[in-house]
Amino acid sequence: MLDSDFLSKVQRSFRVVQDEQVAALMEFDAEASLTRDHWERADGGGGDTRILKEGRVIEKGGLNFSAVEGAVTPALAQQLDTSATRFAATGVSSVLHPGNPHVPIIHMNVRYFTLDDGTWWFGGGIDLTPHFVVPAEAKAFHSDLKAICDRHAVADYSAFKPWADRYFSIPHREESRGVGGIFFDHMGREGQVNREEALAFCLDLSGHYAAIYKERAAPFVQSFVHADDMHWQGLRRGRYVEFNLVHDRGTRFGLVSGGRTESILMSMPPRGHWEYDHEPPEGSPQAETLGWLKKGVEGVDWLGQ
Amino acid sequence: MLDSDFLSKVQRSFRVVQDEQVAALMEFDAEASLTRDHWERADGGGGDTRILKEGRVIEKGGLNFSAVEGAVTPALAQQLDTSATRFAATGVSSVLHPGNPHVPIIHMNVRYFTLDDGTWWFGGGIDLTPHFVVPAEAKAFHSDLKAICDRHAVADYSAFKPWADRYFSIPHREESRGVGGIFFDHMGREGQVNREEALAFCLDLSGHYAAIYKERAAPFVQSFVHADDMHWQGLRRGRYVEFNLVHDRGTRFGLVSGGRTESILMSMPPRGHWEYDHEPPEGSPQAETLGWLKKGVEGVDWLGQ
Numbered sequence: 001m002l003d004s005d006f007l008s009k010v011q012r013s014f015r016v017v018q019d020e021q022v023a024a025l026m027e028f029d030a031e032a033s034l035t036r037d038h039w040e041r042a043d044g045g046g047g048d049t050r051i052l053k054e055g056r057v058i059e060k061g062g063l064n065f066s067a068v069e070g071a072v073t074p075a076l077a078q079q080l081d082t083s084a085t086r087f088a089a090t091g092v093s094s095v096l097h098p099g100n101p102h103v104p105i106i107h108m109n110v111r112y113f114t115l116d117d118g119t120w121w122f123g124g125g126i127d128l129t130p131h132f133v134v135p136a137e138a139k140a141f142h143s144d145l146k147a148i149c150d151r152h153a154v155a156d157y158s159a160f161k162p163w164a165d166r167y168f169s170i171p172h173r174e175e176s177r178g179v180g181g182i183f184f185d186h187m188g189r190e191g192q193v194n195r196e197e198a199l200a201f202c203l204d205l206s207g208h209y210a211a212i213y214k215e216r217a218a219p220f221v222q223s224f225v226h227a228d229d230m231h232w233q234g235l236r237r238g239r240y241v242e243f244n245l246v247h248d249r250g251t252r253f254g255l256v257s258g259g260r261t262e263s264i265l266m267s268m269p270p271r272g273h274w275e276y277d278h279e280p281p282e283g284s285p286q287a288e289t290l291g292w293l294k295k296g297v298e299g300v301d302w303l304g305q
Numbered sequence: 306m307l308d309s310d311f312l313s314k315v316q317r318s319f320r321v322v323q324d325e326q327v328a329a330l331m332e333f334d335a336e337a338s339l340t341r342d343h344w345e346r347a348d349g350g351g352g353d354t355r356i357l358k359e360g361r362v363i364e365k366g367g368l369n370f371s372a373v374e375g376a377v378t379p380a381l382a383q384q385l386d387t388s389a390t391r392f393a394a395t396g397v398s399s400v401l402h403p404g405n406p407h408v409p410i411i412h413m414n415v416r417y418f419t420l421d422d423g424t425w426w427f428g429g430g431i432d433l434t435p436h437f438v439v440p441a442e443a444k445a446f447h448s449d450l451k452a453i454c455d456r457h458a459v460a461d462y463s464a465f466k467p468w469a470d471r472y473f474s475i476p477h478r479e480e481s482r483g484v485g486g487i488f489f490d491h492m493g494r495e496g497q498v499n500r501e502e503a504l505a506f507c508l509d510l511s512g513h514y515a516a517i518y519k520e521r522a523a524p525f526v527q528s529f530v531h532a533d534d535m536h537w538q539g540l541r542r543g544r545y546v547e548f549n550l551v552h553d554r555g556t557r558f559g560l561v562s563g564g565r566t567e568s569i570l571m572s573m574p575p576r577g578h579w580e581y582d583h584e585p586p587e588g589s590p591q592a593e594t595l596g597w598l599k600k601g602v603e604g605v606d607w608l609g610q
Contacts (some may be wrong), residue, residue, distance in 0.1 A: 245550035274573035
């Protein structure tokens with residue numbers, strides 16, 4: 001039996017999170033067009049995908065809520081390492097691709113999973129992918145995330161930060177996707193976590209997503225854009241595509257297990273660009289950014305910068 | 306012991322194939338810039354990557370020759386289903402992305418693999434990915450491939466054609482990548498094939514690559530291009546990226562096993578475009594193309610069209 005009372009509570013809370021995120025982002029970027037797509041899943045449940053397009057800040061962004069349930073397929077059983085037979089999952093995820101290359105890309109996800117053997121867990125995180133790394137911005141971003149973690153006994157910035165560094169790395173490029181952030185999974189699966197506290201952390205984190213983004217985006221919204229900057233943005237977006245399609249476990253699992261393709265690939269940039277063996281000129285801001293991204297999967301201690 | 310005499314012969318032949326392909330394509334598209342990149346592999350061997358850029362026809366194209374050898378890693382042993390300890394591989398591969406959306410994308414690959422247990426095999430194929438499907442063009446393309454297969458006892462168009470249909474499908478989109486072509490693998494691995502005959506087929510096939518492309522490209526090089534056509538080209542290129550990064554076994558194996566990233570991702574289009582839930586207007590040429598691509602992994606009998 002799935003514990004449907006707590007599940008319903010999480011679903012309701014996540015719906016509110018999505019509504020508030022959309023409202024805050026539309027206030028920030030009033031010229032963006034907003035579309036809403038309710039969808040159903042043949043095997044049970046469905047979702048609500050909101051797409052922001054062609055705003056003053058956001059060229060293409062998505063915020064997806066889903067609440068699905070069904071039988072644990074063999075693929076899912078292997079992925080989850082479980083012998084349970086029914087699952088329910090609910091989550092909110094978002095990726096925002098700005099038009100101005102000096103504004104960073106951001107990604108957020110919170111999710112709740114429960115099985116009919118009584119186990120449950122939360123997972124999620126927020127990470128930032130600037131096209132041009134600005135250390136002071138990365139530091140401020142990490143500082144915000146640490147402050148949120150520090151408010152919750154269930155959250156540990158010092159563990160979640162390196163988790164994000166390991167997760168958001170692109171091994172075939174020997175690069176980090178961006179300046180990281182926090183990532184966590186299986187929170188509560190081992191049983192020592194209070195689920196209300198875990199939910200409170202997820203709501204605090206996701207509830208600050210739009211505000212965190214505004215702080216990092218606002219100073220750069222009107223930054224001067226050189227043609228070289230657009231070219232570089234295209235290449236970095238290409239890397240974003242490579243990470244998501246080659247390495248991201250959520251994307252890959254979704255695509256091969258029959259998830260809803262459009263909602264999964266909502267994370268794709270509007271455009272990606274590929275060039276053979278591109279190397280930015282020595283000493284350029286592009287080369288400086290690559291220098292930061294190539295510091296290894298251990299990541300950079302941004303708070304110490 | 307690897308049989309180095311035959312291996313050397315295949316390597317030399319494949320080098321010539323690449324040289325001739327490059328020469329023929331540069332004659333066809335004299336305004337393209339051509340760069341050459343010799344590279345070495347730390348574990349043994351190397352390659353020669355030629356990049357064509359910004360031509361009158363080809364916006365971005367690559368032709369890669371490689372000849373590598375080394376220890377059979379655990380990942381490779383699993384991929385190849387072998388207990389041999391040393392391998393050698395050589396091949397030529399190419400992808401051409403045209404600027405004009407009415408000109409199709411083409412892909413070609415021939416490769417030879419041998420192990421120190423005495424086994425060897427050839428693999429390869431050619432397939433066509435039009436942004437706009439024109440049945441008469443697909444028919445002519447398949448007719449050329451069938452004629453080549455029919456000249457060789459080792460080749461069987463009626464087996465290789467559906468093999469390409471199965472291989473070049475995008476399950477998460479329920480679409481074919483393009484109009485298919487031929488695909489074959491493990492030719493000779495079971496021992497009933499004469500290796501000289503297999504090589505002769507691979508050389509005949511790859512030797513006609515440039516000519517086959519010219520026939521399909523030439524009539525459309527000056528086709529009128531509407532802004533909508535460019536937009537659609539970007540979306541189809543996005544699908545090409547999705548296929549290569551999510552499904553293509555060669556690309557994925559190369560990227561996760563430490564292959565040379567730039568040479569593997571030479572297949573990426575110059576630009577890819579993603580839009581949430583894009584649907585072409587009913588009755589448009591774009592919708593008609595989707596109709597052809599959505600006929601299922603069984604593919605279309607183009608010769609019967």
